[in-house]
Amino acid sequence: MNPQLELPGYRDQSPEVAARFSRLRERPVVLEVRGLGKKFETPRGLITALDDVSFSVHKRELMCVIGPSGCGKSTLVRILAGLETPSAGEVLVHGQPVLGPGPDRGMVFQGYTLFPWLSVKENVMFGPRMAGKSAFSAEGEAREWIDLVGLSKFENAYPHQLSGGMKQRVAIARALANQPRVLFMDEPFGALDAQTRCQMQSYLLDIWRNVDITIVFITHDLDEAVFLSDRILVLDANPGRVHELVEVPVPRPRSEAQIFEAPFVATRKHIDRIMHPPGQEQKETPVMRLAVADPDVV
C-alpha cells in the first residue's frame, strides 16, 4: 500500500469535533421526519420510493442528502416541502405536522423556476406580496435579499437575461425573502458547469453564515456534500432507506483548500465506499447488443 494513502478514519475525531456535534444535537429540532414511506402506483405495479426514513435536522444545521440516482431524494424533499403526500409516517416542522406547501418552508428547485414575466426584484417580492405586505415594504425587503446574493445591478433584469448561476441565486433570494424556517434545495446547482458550481457553493455557505436558516440540501455530488454539510444523510436505493447519517469532521469556515486535507478526503472516501461498495465495480457494462443469431437457423 502507498503510505501516502493512509488516512485517519473519518470517525477518528478530535475532541473538539466530537464536542461540535454534541453541541449540534443539543440545539432545538427544526425538522423531524418519522418513519416516512412513499409508494407510487404505476402501470407496472407499486414502486416503493422511500421506506421508513427517519431523521431530524437541528437549528441552523446544513444537512446534505446524498444517494444514487432514483433512490428517492427528490421524492423525499418534495414530501418535506408538502408538494407530495407520504404513504406512511409524518413530517414535523417545529413540532407542527406538514400538511401542504407553505411559506414556512422555502424551496429551490433543480430546474429554473423563476417567473419569467417578472423582473428579478419582482420575483423576490413575490413571497412577501403573497403574505399581504405592501408593495413598498416588499420592495425594500427584496432589495436587501438581492443585495445579499450580490445581484443589485440586475434587480430590473428579467430571468431570460441571466446566466444559470444568477438565476439560482435569485431563486435562493426569492425563497429566503419569505424568511422560512427551513430551506430545501433539490440539486440546485446540478445544471451548472463545474466552475460556476464551485462559486455557488461558496456563495451558499456565505449566505448561510449570514442568515439564520436551516438548510436541507439534496445532491448526488460527493464533494459538494462534504464541502457544504454538517451532517450527510446517505440513502440506499430500491427502496430508499437511510444507510447512515455521516458527521463531517471538516472544520468551519470551509474553504476550497480543505478539499485536499485529511478529514475531507477521509470523509469522502467513507461515503464513496457506502455508495459504491467494493466488489460491485466489476459489474458487466450495460451496453445493449443485438442477440447473436444461431448460425444453424439463419
Next chain:
Amino acid sequence: MGDRYRKSLRVIFMGFLWACLIGIPLGILCGVFDFFSKLFEPFVDFFRYMPAPTFSTLLVAVLLAGDAPKIALVFIGTVFQMVLVVSKTTRLLDPSLLEAAQTLGAKPRQMVARVVIPGILPNLYNDLRILLGWAWTWLVIAELIGVKSGLTEFIETQGRFRNFDRVYPIIILIGVTGFVMDQMLSWLHGIFFPWAARSGPLSRGIVTLLSFPFRVIANVARQRMAAADSLSSSSNRNANR
C-alpha cells in the same frame, strides 16, 4: 363602401369580443380546476360539433334583423373552440412554476391571478390571433343570414350581376385586412411580452400555416395589379407613339 367595411369590422370585433369575454375565463377555469373542466368541457365539446350556421335561422328569429344575430353567429362559431384551446394552453403551463408559487405561500386564487394568467398570456395571445382568423370565416357566413349586409352582401349582389371585376378587390380587401391585422398583432407580441421573445417556434409555425391562404391571395392580388399596371403603361406608350 367604407360604410360596409366598417360594418363588417364591427360585426367581427363585437362577436370576437363577446367570445373572449366568455371563452377566456371559462377556458382558464377549465384548465386550472378539475371541477370546472368536468362541468363544462363535455358540454362545450358537444356544441363544438354543431355547425354554427345551423343556428342561423334560430338566431334571426330570436334576435330579429340587424347586427345582433350576425354578432351572435361569430360568437357561437368562436367561443366553443376558444374554451377548449384556452384550457389546453392553460394546462401547458410549466407545473413547476405552480409548485414554486405554492412554496412561496400563494393561495389558489392568488395563483390564478398572479401565476396562471401572466404565465399563459403570450401563448393565449397567439391563440387569439389564430381564432381571430377563424372568426373571419364566420363573418362571411354571418353576413349572409337574415338581412344580408357588409362586404359579403356586396360580393353576393355583384356576383349575381357577374361584375366579377368588382368582386375581386373586396375578396382581396378581406384577405389584406386579415393579414395586416395578424402581422400587426404578431409584431405587438414582441412588445407586450419581451420576456417570451424566444417562445414558440411552434406557434409561429402555426400562424405561418394559417395565414398561408391570405398570403397567397395577397400575392395573386399583387401580381394582378402588376399585370394591370404593365398593361396600362404599355397601352399608354402605344398611345404616345
